Amino acid sequence: MELQSCVKIINEWDIVAVRQLGRNVAKELGFGTVDQARITTAISELARNIYLYAGQGEVCIVKEQLNGRNGLKIIAKDNGPGIADIRRVMEDGYTTSGGLGAGLPGVKRLMDEFDIKSKLNEGTEIIAVKWLR
Numbered sequence: 001m002e003l004q005s006c007v008k009i010i011n012e013w014d015i016v017a018v019r020q021l022g023r024n025v026a027k028e029l030g031f032g033t034v035d036q037a038r039i040t041t042a043i044s045e046l047a048r049n050i051y052l053y054a055g056q057g058e059v060c061i062v063k064e065q066l067n068g069r070n071g072l073k074i075i076a077k078d079n080g081p082g083i084a085d086i087r088r089v090m091e092d093g094y095t096t097s098g099g100l101g102a103g104l105p106g107v108k109r110l111m112d113e114f115d116i117k118s119k120l121n122e123g124t125e126i127i128a129v130k131w132l133r
């Protein structure tokens, strides 16, 4: 498996595809089933947000190595409308649909690192990392 693979998110099937890709990479890296579930939930949430709010975009799964540690990095990016108030969407309870993953705050909780960059009318890029323990 290459260090980075990306899936374009255009329709709902692409959400399933990138989730499966993420699970395979997580397994390859040696994550246990619980962390695999955390990672795939985070990927689904981010891919679903792209599909719902930006129309389309891309999710990349990256094998990350830093200071001898291995991890899995998710990069979710789109050129959609952007998020006006990032602080507000990161507050627990803001999420609308009440899905299992609890939206972006849920993704932050499930992963070890979380970074969001968004510009109105330009798009959104979210990077999240899970480190192997």
Ligand SMILES: Nc1ncnc2c1ncn2[C@@H]1O[C@H](COP(=O)(O)OP(=O)(O)OP(=O)(O)O)[C@@H](O)[C@H]1O
Pocket (backbone or CB within 6 Å): 045, 049, 050, 053, 054, 078, 080, 081, 082, 083, 089, 094, 095, 096, 097, 098, 099, 101, 102, 103, 104, 105, 124
């Ligand atoms: N990629 C994106 N582009 C534009 N807006 C986004 C994007 N991702 C999230 N948002 C905005 O941020 C809000 C919060 O997202 P979040 O995923 O936390 O909750 P939700 O999608 O509303 O509900 P849930 O994920 O629980 O179903 C969304 O309602 C949407 O307005």
Ligand SMILES: [Mg+2]
Pocket (backbone or CB within 6 Å): 045, 048, 049, 103, 104
């Ligand atoms: Mg969401």
